[in-house]
């Protein structure tokens with residue numbers, strides 16, 4: 001049997017900001033003990049809340065809500081700015097502690113990770129030890145969720161906070177998972193929940209007990225299948241310990257003749273276009289898209305050089321990969337200033353490779369920082385697009401609306417016919433002959 005932990009830092013950004021303040025000034029107010037939040041522009045009070053303390057949560061303040069409405073709920077709310085450098089540092093220390101407890105850790109986001117603890121004799125004791133170590137060494141708390149797969153472990157870590165361990169073994173699903181509102185199911189966004197509610201599916205248990213085909217009629221094939229599986233606690237227990245960045249696609253090509261300052265304008269674009277097309281079609285085949293596009297070359301002296309950039313949206317489009325690769329290549333060859341920021345190797349000399357009299361004998365294009373359709377779907381459903389975002393969704397919603405109206409009308413007709421019949425019976429036999437409730 002697999003044992004999976006999901007470890008989640010409690011109010012991560014807020015805790016980390018609080019810990020930093022206390023480190024700098026031990027007499028400072030501990031932000032965790034008062035209504036406080038991270039987010040937005042503290043001075044102009046614009047933007048959204050990215051984290052809140054547990055006392056702030058009691059005022060109904062939620063992550064993602066505008067700072068303005070949060071202040072209306074709690075005028076005394078203390079706002080602190082984000083400090084990503086500190087967050088990255090604490091995140092790293094947190095993951096390193098987990099890695100000492102498990103050889104297989106999959107970091108899911110800056111403040112949460114799965115750890116495979118299969119074989120641990122006493123999971124609860126192990127979780128307690130882990131929590132204590134993090135609390136003592138790093139001064140912040142985590143919740144640990146324990147189960148046989150990732151979804152259940154993740155749901156468990158979200159139960160009562162802070163600094164708690166919860167199990168959600170498959171046998172505990174009816175008691176601990178099914179009574180929860182469907183909105184709380186991982187991967188069920190607000191719009192999905194609203195749609196399910198309108199069909200009378202209110203709890204996770206309701207969804208678990210609904211025929212998958214009905215869920216698919218309401219949410220579409222993929223969405224319905226996902227909700228049905230998830231509501232029944234079915235999910236993977238396979239961890240992916242390496243960072244997503246480690247996976248990549250690349251294609252390279254040794255050039256027929258050296259590429260030089262004289263021939264590059266003609267010779268290079270067709271090669272880049274071909275390589276971009278190959279990378280794109282491999283990604284399409286595997287159903288993934290990449291945030292990071294890179295180029296690499298080998299010079300006449302067999303030295304490798306590379307450049308890469310991260311896009312704001314993931315792509316599998318060969319034209320976009322080509323355009324990006326072409327820009328990167330120009331920067332590599334001529335050290336042109338680009339708009340995109342390089343986040344790979346930056347050792348290239350100011351004047352670029354051609355400026356140094358180099359020639360190219362090998363060219364490559366790569367795509368990394370991959371995201372798959374499932375992940376995109378997960379993110380979409382977590383954050384829910386505004387309803388009616390696409391024509392297909394509009395049509396689907398309209399069809400659902402019509403189906404619901406029709407069902408409602410029919411119910412009303414039946415109700416009216418029934419009432420009519422009772423009226424007639426009552427007129428014949430007197431008022432108490434038939435009561436609706438007894439029928």
Ligand SMILES: [Mg+2]
Pocket residue numbers: 008009010011012111112
């Ligand atoms: Mg968290």
